Amino acid sequence: MGDELKNVDDVLREHIPPEKLKEVQRVLYGSSFSKLTLPAEAVKLADERKFELAGYGMQAVPEQLRPARVVRVGAVQNKIVLPTSAPIAEQVAALHARIAEIVEVAAMCGVNIICFQETWTMPFAFCTREKQPWCEFSESAEDGPTITFCQELAKKYNMVIISPILERDAAHGDIIANTAVVISNTGTVMGKSRKNHIPRVGDFNESTYYMEGNTGHRVFQTQFGRIAINICFGRHHPLNWMMYGINGAEIVFNPSATVGALSEPMWSIEARNAAIANSYFSVAINRVGTESFESEFTSGDGKKAHHDFGHFYGSSYLAAPDGSRTPGLSRVDDGLLVTEVDLNLCRQVKDKWCFRMTARLDMYAESLAYAIQDGYQPPVVKET
Amino acid sequence: MGDELKNVDDVLREHIPPEKLKEVQRVLYGSSFSKLTLPAEAVKLADERKFELAGYGMQAVPEQLRPARVVRVGAVQNKIVLPTSAPIAEQVAALHARIAEIVEVAAMCGVNIICFQETWTMPFAFCTREKQPWCEFSESAEDGPTITFCQELAKKYNMVIISPILERDAAHGDIIANTAVVISNTGTVMGKSRKNHIPRVGDFNESTYYMEGNTGHRVFQTQFGRIAINICFGRHHPLNWMMYGINGAEIVFNPSATVGALSEPMWSIEARNAAIANSYFSVAINRVGTESFESEFTSGDGKKAHHDFGHFYGSSYLAAPDGSRTPGLSRVDDGLLVTEVDLNLCRQVKDKWCFRMTARLDMYAESLAYAIQDGYQPPVVKET
Numbered sequence: 001m002g003d004e005l006k007n008v009d010d011v012l013r014e015h016i017p018p019e020k021l022k023e024v025q026r027v028l029y030g031s032s033f034s035k036l037t038l039p040a041e042a043v044k045l046a047d048e049r050k051f052e053l054a055g056y057g058m059q060a061v062p063e064q065l066r067p068a069r070v071v072r073v074g075a076v077q078n079k080i081v082l083p084t085s086a087p088i089a090e091q092v093a094a095l096h097a098r099i100a101e102i103v104e105v106a107a108m109c110g111v112n113i114i115c116f117q118e119t120w121t122m123p124f125a126f127c128t129r130e131k132q133p134w135c136e137f138s139e140s141a142e143d144g145p146t147i148t149f150c151q152e153l154a155k156k157y158n159m160v161i162i163s164p165i166l167e168r169d170a171a172h173g174d175i176i177a178n179t180a181v182v183i184s185n186t187g188t189v190m191g192k193s194r195k196n197h198i199p200r201v202g203d204f205n206e207s208t209y210y211m212e213g214n215t216g217h218r219v220f221q222t223q224f225g226r227i228a229i230n231i232c233f234g235r236h237h238p239l240n241w242m243m244y245g246i247n248g249a250e251i252v253f254n255p256s257a258t259v260g261a262l263s264e265p266m267w268s269i270e271a272r273n274a275a276i277a278n279s280y281f282s283v284a285i286n287r288v289g290t291e292s293f294e295s296e297f298t299s300g301d302g303k304k305a306h307h308d309f310g311h312f313y314g315s316s317y318l319a320a321p322d323g324s325r326t327p328g329l330s331r332v333d334d335g336l337l338v339t340e341v342d343l344n345l346c347r348q349v350k351d352k353w354c355f356r357m358t359a360r361l362d363m364y365a366e367s368l369a370y371a372i373q374d375g376y377q378p379p380v381v382k383e384t
Numbered sequence: 385m386g387d388e389l390k391n392v393d394d395v396l397r398e399h400i401p402p403e404k405l406k407e408v409q410r411v412l413y414g415s416s417f418s419k420l421t422l423p424a425e426a427v428k429l430a431d432e433r434k435f436e437l438a439g440y441g442m443q444a445v446p447e448q449l450r451p452a453r454v455v456r457v458g459a460v461q462n463k464i465v466l467p468t469s470a471p472i473a474e475q476v477a478a479l480h481a482r483i484a485e486i487v488e489v490a491a492m493c494g495v496n497i498i499c500f501q502e503t504w505t506m507p508f509a510f511c512t513r514e515k516q517p518w519c520e521f522s523e524s525a526e527d528g529p530t531i532t533f534c535q536e537l538a539k540k541y542n543m544v545i546i547s548p549i550l551e552r553d554a555a556h557g558d559i560i561a562n563t564a565v566v567i568s569n570t571g572t573v574m575g576k577s578r579k580n581h582i583p584r585v586g587d588f589n590e591s592t593y594y595m596e597g598n599t600g601h602r603v604f605q606t607q608f609g610r611i612a613i614n615i616c617f618g619r620h621h622p623l624n625w626m627m628y629g630i631n632g633a634e635i636v637f638n639p640s641a642t643v644g645a646l647s648e649p650m651w652s653i654e655a656r657n658a659a660i661a662n663s664y665f666s667v668a669i670n671r672v673g674t675e676s677f678e679s680e681f682t683s684g685d686g687k688k689a690h691h692d693f694g695h696f697y698g699s700s701y702l703a704a705p706d707g708s709r710t711p712g713l714s715r716v717d718d719g720l721l722v723t724e725v726d727l728n729l730c731r732q733v734k735d736k737w738c739f740r741m742t743a744r745l746d747m748y749a750e751s752l753a754y755a756i757q758d759g760y761q762p763p764v765v766k767e768t
Contacts, residue, residue: 008408016396020399030648031649188768197743221764223767236660236661238661239752242623246755248764264411265415359623369753371745372745372749380603380610381574382605383570
């Protein structure tokens with residue numbers, strides 16, 4: 001995709017004079033972030049391995065009674081490695097190898113928690129509506145080969161790993177689910193969190209493959225903070241983001257797969273709004289590249305059948321509870337975003353803005369319960 | 385404020401080469417909007433009267449069974465006219481005169497619905513925490529002088545007017561409220577909608593003056609579509625935005641007053657996220673300028689007492705349900721934003737994205753009712 005804009009932030013930096021750039025960046029991105037210096041060896045390896053490596057720091061103020069809770073958060077975006085027609089085991093192995101070399105660099109950068117993109121072991125084949133061979137990419141969220149692979153990485157690097165996979169749940173009738181597995185830095189599988197909201201956009205309907213998740217809004221208490229995962233389409237649903245916040249999440253990851261024509265003007269808005277509204281950090285992760293499939297498919301938009309879903313525009317970023325965000329990773333290249341955050345910022349923002357105390361949740365619990373009833377009559381004022 | 389950046393969008397247009405600018409704008413603002421040509425006479429008058437006049441159009445596709453529902457929406461941002469120490473009646477009269485000359489231009493531009501900024505008849509004096517003379521700016525939402533003034537404008541120009549004022553409710557014990565009054569294009573007072581969420585940020589506490597609104601999330605069925613008003617701090621609360629959507633709003637106005645150091649990185653995010661999440665248009669309106677007060681006040685941040693709250697950065701904009709938005713009005717000047725929208729876009733986006741059908745409101749009504757209970761134990765997974 002040689003005609004794809006590589007990165008909006010780069011364009012701004014390239015063309016806007018420095019004296020204006022600072023103010024433009026403050027308005028667009030907030031002022032809390034700074035550049036993070038990463039080890040030269042890591043920078044060199046990332047360059048050799050051909051992925052972007054970006055580092056930022058988000059500031060919080062020192063407190064008297066709580067020590068800073070500094071955590072380095074990693075977000076990975078990547079293209080698939082082999083063609084979608086390659087044997088499944090080879091496609092998976094190639095992606096395992098690619099992620100292993102990115103995670104090694106993340107470890108050198110001191111990353112404590114890392115998250116990969118949605119269904120990272122496979123192409124995003126749900127646009128094809130063919131069931132095979134794609135269902136074969138599914139695996140156990142307890143002891144599938146990808147989980148075992150992640151456990152080894154987690155132990156080796158003392159890193160919490162969030163691994164979003166296509167899950168096969170044999171114990172519950174062989175159902176398939178879109179699931180993120182959380183593996184602690186000791187290598188223990190802490191549990192899983194399923195995608196709560198399943199897209200039906202045009203004729204792109206993921207419920208062909210898996211249904212709305214039944215794991216609610218659980219939060220994982222890791223050694224590096226309380227985390228949760230809001231998979232892909234859930235980012236369009238403010239209540240989904242909210243429940244993770246109510247349950248105590250300090251960082252909510254949003255592993256995604258989304259293409260430009262569909263969603264790009266929404267991408268920079270939704271995860272960042274969630275960080276603001278819920279006083280936590282959010283991490284929006286999108287895959288990159290264009291994936292071509294052997295069989296043609298349509299998109300329910302009156303256009304001719306085609307072989308790819310569109311360009312996955314990457315642009316992964318982290319947003320902070322004070323409204324600041326990092327610049328995005330590239331729109332076209334593999335990348336690792338390393339952000340150092342102080343989790344104390346969550347409560348600091350709560351103490352400053354009082355969004356939770358002013359949220360009137362009791363009123364909304366009542367309004368919502370009332371509004372979902374059949375026969376609900378909204379309060380509409382008409383001209384008399 | 386000569387050192388204030390005038391407009392981020394202008395900086396982008398000035399410095400980024402045209403071939404890149406288009407793509408940068410698409411990523412940042414979406415692709416649905418175009419420039420709207422406004423009458424030369426209106427442009428001339430705006431120039432003479434020293435306010436920015438900007439016009440945009442938001443596209444929707446033609447349908448077979450519904451005619452287009454094209455509406456022109458006006459958003460006004462303005463500085464106060466007289467010093468905050470001038471006699472109250474003179475301050476109000478000067479603001480009435482200023483608004484009258486802006487509304488006249490809006491009428492020439494074919495505006496059907498217009499909204500002014502929060503408590504537009506007064507300086508935003510709530511930062512002072514002094515009760516007088518500010519409480520004297522309050523007036524009846526049924527027949528106060530500002531309502532009468534707006535009724536005349538509404539009738540004269542066949543325009544729906546949303547007039548956010550400081551309300552004095554004599555019938556309910558002389559309480560004060562932060563209220564938007566909706567006046568139909570026939571000049572009828574349709575009703576009022578009060579601010580649902582009251583800020584307490586640092587020691588800036590508006591509940592010194594008025595309490596959380598008791599008018600719920602009513603929607604007004606005007607001749608130009610169903611509208612609602614989410615006043616200022618309510619934009620930080622996704623549930624507030626959501627309930628207006630559930631009740632059928634097609635355009636939700638957010639008349640505000642907010643300053644840069646506090647909220648600017650959030651400004652472009654929240655109203656736009658609401659437009660996306662709820663498949664309606666949102667209109668974010670902020671006052672401009674710096675207002676100086678005779679008595680000093682503090683901001684609860686350890687800094688010295690001062691005479692102004694900070695710079696109100698304007699930047700009013702309209703966001704569409706497909707994630708597109710207009711560029712913002714100036715950060716420093718008075719302005720009128722005219723946007724032509726086709727309300728059919730709301731349902732078109734609903735049909736495409738299905739956010740409402742995938743929202744699982746029943747699940748959240750239950751989760752929320754459960755979560756607000758004393759003794760609620762969030763589902764937190766711990767390492768075993």
